[in-house]
């Protein structure tokens with residue numbers, strides 16, 4: 223890891239700017255827990271650091287090359303600025319450029335790099351040049367006919383603007399530079415001149431602008447952006463959605479069947495649903511709209527209890543990139559878009575902040591370590607769009623996609639994972655994820671440094687060292703998968719109370735105090751809900767947060783006939799030379815030996831069959 227010092231200036235600027243430009247504070251929200259930003263968390267972790275290094279060294283280069291050279295994404299902005307030339311690619315391709323930029327910005331915070339910062343500025347200049355005098359920005363309509371803009375609610379104009387805004391807010395916070403933020407403000411003001419109370423109705427076909435407008439509100443302090451986000455959410459479910467001459471508007475697909483506060487069942491497009499729920503959570507945090515929170519609680523039950531794969535993936539069908547019937551979870555044809563798993567992380571992170579309930583982090587962790595992480599190759603240069611739980615050997619990661627939402631999603635997700643580790647409340651620090659790191663953040667009225675050392679997810683032992691005297695209570699998340707554990711403080715075992723999934727260690731800590739949290743991490747044999755017919759008579763293998771799978775390359779004989787049995791013995795071995803270092807599981811029953819690897823690591827070797835759910839042998 224490089225020195226942290228070059229970014230300090232940028233961070234100082236960030237704090238100062240946030241302080242003077244906005245009156246919006248986390249205290250004004252109805253959130254109980256405030257997340258510690260990833261810029262305050264330095265990850266030094268055996269599992270995640272190699273992935274973050276690959277992101278900086280490889281993934282960013284792949285994305286930049288695709289955007290600048292292999293596809294016409296940057297050229298679209300150059301053409302739009304000149305007002306001549308063709309638009310190439312898909313109508314929402316601008317969004318990939320913004321998402322890649324967001325990933326570049328997060329990487330800059332972790333790994334300062336003047337060349338990369340220059341690249342960001344170069345792109346931002348091109349975006350700004352492509353903005354129309356009235357504030358509108360979208361290269362597709364600028365190059366194909368501005369007269370047709372804002373005629374079809376499914377053409378992702380607000381979606382692209384939303385991703386631009388997320389990138390702009392990130393860049394402003396990281397560097398203090400506001401050129402792109404000003405572009406976004408002009409675009410937001412343009413949208414509000416066309417749509418809103420007393421103006422035109424609009425139901426964004428692909429949600430995203432809602433959460434982005436809240437982030438614009440957070441940095442500018444301008445309440446009108448929060449109100450516009452709220453208005454857009456309230457537009458749903460009243461028959462305003464339309465494609466104006468395109469294919470008929472599908473209210474189920476677009477989550478436009480009922481007003482959002484009345485929603486009870488997840489349906490339609492999975493990624494859109496996730497961004498909608500994030501937008502609802504973000505708006506409700508400031509408006510204190512408990513109707514939104516009640517709806518989100520109902521929807522969470524419907525997603526997690528009836529429509530989620532064991533990998534934390536969601537959206538069963540490729541047909542609508544989304545949901546079908548409750549408990550219908552086919553493995554071979556599972557869609558489980560990478561973006562949707564990352565969306566589950568985004569949404570569950572927000573839900574945890576309302577209540578401080580660990581159940582949301584359980585789902586966040588499941589989606590992060592399985593469904594989302596499988597989305598990128600170990601070398602950081604290939605991506606899955608679709609993440610099935612079974613393969614016949616013909617499903618492979620690709621260097622890029624025509625619709626490249628997933629590569630750009632992974633690009634912006636990985637460098638920001640530090641923000642999911644800690645949360646703070648008035649008198650408590652929440653330790654949500656177990657990842658080796660040193661973090662310094664405001665806890666109560668003072669700064670606190672915490673250091674985590676761990677081999678998680680390979681091993682359940684975590685050492686937490688307290689860096690300053692503090693009276694903050696420490697809340698350690700007991701993962702949902704963890705059935706037994708011990709906790710000791712300075713060598714003495716303690717038995718703290720458990721509240722909402724967290725072991726509560728009362729405050730009064732001295733500098734240098736050590737907490738050892740030891741989670742027993744046996745191999746678990748998991749049965750699906752009996753209503754899931756696809757997994758009848760099958761079992762899956764999980765250890766800690768990781769779901770395991772069988773690959774043909776490790777199990778060449780009789781792959782289709784492999785079975786686990788009631789008397790299967792499991793043995794785990796750490797193999798340093800395999801798949802970047804993984805704990806493998808060997809399962810032995812009768813005269814059969816099965817070799818399992820973590821699901822996230824599949825399809826990094828010879829092509830072959832794969833399955834998560836394995837037949838259970840009948841009792842002998």
Ligand SMILES: [Zn+2]
Pocket residue numbers: 559560561562607626627628629631
């Ligand atoms: Zn995607």
